[in-house]
Amino acid sequence: MSEEKSERHVLAVLVDNEAGVLARVVGLFSGRGYNIESLTVAEVDHAEHTSRITVATSGTPMVIAQIKAQLERLVPVHKVVDLTVQAPSVEREMALVKVAGTGEKRVEALRLSDAFRARVIDTTHTSFIFEVTGTPEKIDAFVGLMRGLGLVDVTRTGVVSIARGPEAM
Amino acid sequence: MAAREMTGAEIVVKALIDQGVEVIFGYPGGAVLPIYDALFKQNDIEHILVRHEQGAVHAAEGYARSTGKPGVVLVTSGPGATNAVTGLTDALMDSIPLVCLTGQVATHLIGTDAFQECDTVGITRPCTKHNWLVNSADELARVMHESFHVATHGRPGPVVIDIPKNVQFQTAEYRTPAQVSHKTYRPQVKGDMSAINRAVDLIAAAKKPVFYTGGGVINSGPMASQLLRQFVKLTGYPITSTLMGLGAYPAADPQWLGMLGMHGTYEANNAMHDSDLIICVGARFDDRVTGRLDAFAPHSKKIHIDIDASSINKNVHVDVPIIGDCAHVLEDMIRVWKSKVSQPDKSALSTWWKQIETWRGRKSLAYVKSDTSIKPQYAVERLYELTKDRKTFITTEVGQHQMWAAQHYHFEEPNRWMTSGGLGTMGYGLPAAIGTQVAHRDALVIDIAGEASILMNMQEMSTAVQFMLPVKIFILNNEYMGMVRQWQELLHGGRYSHSYSEALPDFVKLAEAYGGHGIRATHPDELDAKIMEMIETPGPVIFDCVVEKMENCFPMIPSGAAHNEMILGDDPEGATVTEAGKMLV
Numbered sequence: 083m084s085e086e087k088s089e090r091h092v093l094a095v096l097v098d099n100e101a102g103v104l105a106r107v108v109g110l111f112s113g114r115g116y117n118i119e120s121l122t123v124a125e126v127d128h129a130e131h132t133s134r135i136t137v138a139t140s141g142t143p144m145v146i147a148q149i150k151a152q153l154e155r156l157v158p159v160h161k162v163v164d165l166t167v168q169a170p171s172v173e174r175e176m177a178l179v180k181v182a183g184t185g186e187k188r189v190e191a192l193r194l195s196d197a198f199r200a201r202v203i204d205t206t207h208t209s210f211i212f213e214v215t216g217t218p219e220k221i222d223a224f225v226g227l228m229r230g231l232g233l234v235d236v237t238r239t240g241v242v243s244i245a246r247g248p249e250a251m
Numbered sequence: 252m253a254a255r256e257m258t259g260a261e262i263v264v265k266a267l268i269d270q271g272v273e274v275i276f277g278y279p280g281g282a283v284l285p286i287y288d289a290l291f292k293q294n295d296i297e298h299i300l301v302r303h304e305q306g307a308v309h310a311a312e313g314y315a316r317s318t319g320k321p322g323v324v325l326v327t328s329g330p331g332a333t334n335a336v337t338g339l340t341d342a343l344m345d346s347i348p349l350v351c352l353t354g355q356v357a358t359h360l361i362g363t364d365a366f367q368e369c370d371t372v373g374i375t376r377p378c379t380k381h382n383w384l385v386n387s388a389d390e391l392a393r394v395m396h397e398s399f400h401v402a403t404h405g406r407p408g409p410v411v412i413d414i415p416k417n418v419q420f421q422t423a424e425y426r427t428p429a430q431v432s433h434k435t436y437r438p439q440v441k442g443d444m445s446a447i448n449r450a451v452d453l454i455a456a457a458k459k460p461v462f463y464t465g466g467g468v469i470n471s472g473p474m475a476s477q478l479l480r481q482f483v484k485l486t487g488y489p490i491t492s493t494l495m496g497l498g499a500y501p502a503a504d505p506q507w508l509g510m511l512g513m514h515g516t517y518e519a520n521n522a523m524h525d526s527d528l529i530i531c532v533g534a535r536f537d538d539r540v541t542g543r544l545d546a547f548a549p550h551s552k553k554i555h556i557d558i559d560a561s562s563i564n565k566n567v568h569v570d571v572p573i574i575g576d577c578a579h580v581l582e583d584m585i586r587v588w589k590s591k592v593s594q595p596d597k598s599a600l601s602t603w604w605k606q607i608e609t610w611r612g613r614k615s616l617a618y619v620k621s622d623t624s625i626k627p628q629y630a631v632e633r634l635y636e637l638t639k640d641r642k643t644f645i646t647t648e649v650g651q652h653q654m655w656a657a658q659h660y661h662f663e664e665p666n667r668w669m670t671s672g673g674l675g676t677m678g679y680g681l682p683a684a685i686g687t688q689v690a691h692r693d694a695l696v697i698d699i700a701g702e703a704s705i706l707m708n709m710q711e712m713s714t715a716v717q718f719m720l721p722v723k724i725f726i727l728n729n730e731y732m733g734m735v736r737q738w739q740e741l742l743h744g745g746r747y748s749h750s751y752s753e754a755l756p757d758f759v760k761l762a763e764a765y766g767g768h769g770i771r772a773t774h775p776d777e778l779d780a781k782i783m784e785m786i787e788t789p790g791p792v793i794f795d796c797v798v799e800k801m802e803n804c805f806p807m808i809p810s811g812a813a814h815n816e817m818i819l820g821d822d823p824e825g826a827t828v829t830e831a832g833k834m835l836v
Contacts, residue, residue, distance in 0.1 A: 098434070098435070101384065102372060102373075102376065102382075102384075105373070105376060106376060109376055109377055113377050144564060144568070147564060148561065148564070148565055151560045151561035151563070151565075152561045154560065154561070155406075155559065155560070155561050156381075157380070157381040157401055157435075157436050158381075158435075160435055
């Protein structure tokens with residue numbers, strides 16, 4: 083068991099949007115010692131009061147199966163899909179990245195942002211806020227490049243993911 | 252015309268009545284006064300006033316486990332709720348259906364650190380199957396009925412409903428159970444037929460099979476025990492059980508190997524270790540059962556029937572998982588077995604039984620008898636002999652006495668054995684006995700206790716006296732926290748750090764102080780007569796059975812060892828605890 087390699091999986095969890103449901107999910111992870119790499123949550127169906135939680139986690143295949151089973155056991159959880167194994171899926175994350183500077187560095191930051199299709203959503207004479215969307219790796223790369231160009235602040239949404247093809251989760 | 256509006260408190264009581272609740276265990280306080288007022292005005296539900304909220308929850312557990320019905324608890328906010336936490340955790344670990352109602356400060360005071368406020372749903376979230384904070388009386392009837400559904404369906408467990416005091420005064424329309432159904436919670440009870448087919452083929456082909464059964468069989472109901480007996484008889488295979496599953500299969504039957512695990516029998520553990528097929532029914536491969544995981548039943552295939560999918564492949568990889576209720580799955584298995592005209596491999600089975608008989612011949616539960624002092628095993632044996640022909644229910648506390656009870660008291664029926672397995676809660680036994688006695692007024696209910704454990708919820712003796720519940724507390728008094736002392740002897744060089752029970756009360760006088768009857772036995776010759784005196788006493792009894800102080804509980808699989816590396820009573824040097832094993836509990 084212990085020789086099995088740890089893998090990253092992205093799980094989509096459809097839950098009742100009721101008080102405490104996020105605490106149940108997060109508490110399950112912390113209480114049982116599972117890892118959360120990122121977590122996003124928002125209501126997806128207002129009429130049905132359902133929210134979708136996307137959680138990126140890591141563990142051996144046995145641990146991942148256990149996480150899925152434990153999540154399914156929670157009473158307000160409707161459905162859990164392991165998007166990493168059950169379907170080819172797409173993943174996106176958004177970041178807002180604040181870069182401060184003047185002169186050559188400022189120009190270079192703007193030039194690189196173009197290569198990443200990042201949008202400038204706020205600017206002053208000494209700063210930019212970039213909005214960048216992509217896979218977590220792309221955002222890592224962009225933030226890494228900005229580090230040498232006056233990066234002062236960054237906020238990320240965490241990944242959201244959805245299966246390819248015509249079916250719902 | 253709209254139905255008559257009721258107050259929240261009245262809705263609570265009406266919902267309990269409609270759910271068939273006959274008795275609740277509780278303790279009043281400021282935040283539940285309206286509910287207590289509603290209880291005052293009715294005669295359908297009996298209320299058992301405990302002396303500590305932990306006692307209320309364990310009593311409800313005893314009630315639930317001995318009847319198969321959910322136990323109901325009513326406590327106030329703040330300390331009422333926090334005192335219930337140990338019992339709720341105990342019920343979660345042992346899958347006991349409970350509905351626990353807690354009072355809460357008024358909704359406008361929540362979050363202000365009001366008097367006797369605590370975040371009850373936050374605190375109880377990880378120790379309940381589900382919980383609710385009811386913000387309005389309009390939700391109350393629905394939540395009450397849903398809570399019984401959740402507590403009793405799927406893998407049973409405790410639920411908490413936190414009810415703010417102003418909600419208890421608000422008025423709303425009542426809804427009956429028939430008008431409420433849970434939106435989504437529908438656990439699977441029927442097993443997958445293709446998995447059942449594969450399982451039956453494996454069972455028929457096995458050469459060294461063993462049934463390993465657990466509390467899930469008891470929880471599934473009496474039908475599951477009947478079907479288990481039928482299937483085990485059809486196959487002729489040996490059967491063992493966890494602590495929680497005792498009684499599902501009759502101990503007097505020759506196919507019964509006794510309990511398995513850390514203090515299980517030599518034959519049960521060796522049969523598991525050498526088996527080529529383990530048929531796990533409603534058990535969860537817990538660490539007390541498996542011992543060292545990488546050496547657990549190394550040559551066996553495993554079939555696992557469990558209603559909780561998260562129990563499958565959690566600790567041990569299994570070959571054929573079957574998610575479903577034990578009774579449903581066993582029924583299907585028996586049908587498939589018969590339709591395939593399956594036959595066990597007679598010659599392999601006879602070789603297997605010969606091997607098991609050799610292990611059985613080792614008599615691993617034997618102990619050295621004494622003419623001068625009462626051996627704890629002897630005390631349990633005599634208790635068994637003198638009570639087995641009555642309608643007897645046994646509860647226990649936690650420690651050596653619990654294991655001796657499991658080893659030397661033999662159960663023929665399910666629901667007769669109430670013990671704290673998963674959480675291992677000292678102080679469980681007396682309140683559990685009270686809850687059991689409430690459900691079975693004419694039965695003999697005995698709490699086999701230790702002198703340390705019993706003091707953890709001793710105050711409940713007062714409850715027993717008040718409600719004329721004739722529970723018998725049979726204390727195996729060795730003046731030590733015996734299991735702690737045993738581990739200190741085996742693992743810590745005999746340095747008995749704080750495990751001696753100094754300054755014990757005089758239990759006979761203590762019984763009298765509570766208004767019960769006290770008995771003390773110190774010599775084996777007087778034991779039988781005194782046990783008979785206990786049985787024949789009409790009220791609650793504390794029996795102080797003064798036993799051999801340094802007796803250890805064997806056989807034992809030391810922590811970190813495998814099933815075939817047991818320490819036996821007559822060969823205590825037989826196995827040693829490794830450094831890695833010392834890290835384990």
